[in-house]
Amino acid sequence: MREEIKRLAALQAIDQELRSQERELSKISARVDDLQARVERKAAELDQLSGAERDSALARRELERTLAEGEVQIRNKRMRLSLIKNERELQALGHEVEVLKENNQRIEAELLARMDGSEQNKARLEELSQALEQDRAELKSAQREVADQIEQMRARIEARRREREELAARIDSSLRQRYEVIFDRRGGFAVVAVKAGTCQGCRMRIPPQLFNLIQRYDAIHFCPNCQRILYYESDKETEA
Numbered sequence: 001m002r003e004e005i006k007r008l009a010a011l012q013a014i015d016q017e018l019r020s021q022e023r024e025l026s027k028i029s030a031r032v033d034d035l036q037a038r039v040e041r042k043a044a045e046l047d048q049l050s051g052a053e054r055d056s057a058l059a060r061r062e063l064e065r066t067l068a069e070g071e072v073q074i075r076n077k078r079m080r081l082s083l084i085k086n087e088r089e090l091q092a093l094g095h096e097v098e099v100l101k102e103n104n105q106r107i108e109a110e111l112l113a114r115m116d117g118s119e120q121n122k123a124r125l126e127e128l129s130q131a132l133e134q135d136r137a138e139l140k141s142a143q144r145e146v147a148d149q150i151e152q153m154r155a156r157i158e159a160r161r162r163e164r165e166e167l168a169a170r171i172d173s174s175l176r177q178r179y180e181v182i183f184d185r186r187g188g189f190a191v192v193a194v195k196a197g198t199c200q201g202c203r204m205r206i207p208p209q210l211f212n213l214i215q216r217y218d219a220i221h222f223c224p225n226c227q228r229i230l231y232y233e234s235d236k237e238t239e240a
């Protein structure tokens, strides 16, 4: 049991180290991740805006076509006006021309409004694509800056993880699982010493009978209060 406890304590040391290395790694890559997210946001906005601009250009072309058609119709009707002698027909045709003209004026106004909108869109598109370019450059240089550091850390973590798996394989699996649950729930401390009769994890006094058992190392014992795995450490000197 003494050996099993030692292995658990060694596993805990590795797990604590892994935890802090992973934290450090995520801190290092946080800036790159932020920049990446910003680039993606802008790229999406740019995409949406240029889609809207394409649709708007199509709509403008359609309006221009309708406007040109209307003008042809007006011209034709005016030509017919000069040939008609009948007063009533003349009036009716004149009215048709007026209606067409009004219609064309409406289309013209819409076209102009769309053109204004498009000006604004284009300015925003220009601004956005410049900003995006800048952000991409910033992202690239940030990535370059930390790339080596990240790679080294990943390699270190990977090596440590392999070491951990080897060690973990030598520990009874149900005990290991229990250890892992406690490690996660109790802030990375699952295996703790009992010193001067007190659990060093939660500072609770261990009942004397349990304390005696722990010193015997004949079984794995858990703190009745915090459920951590306990081992005995002498009051005076830390045992080698």
Ligand SMILES: [Zn+2]
Pocket: 199, 200, 201, 202, 203, 204, 223, 224, 225, 226, 227, 228
């Ligand atoms: Zn405890």
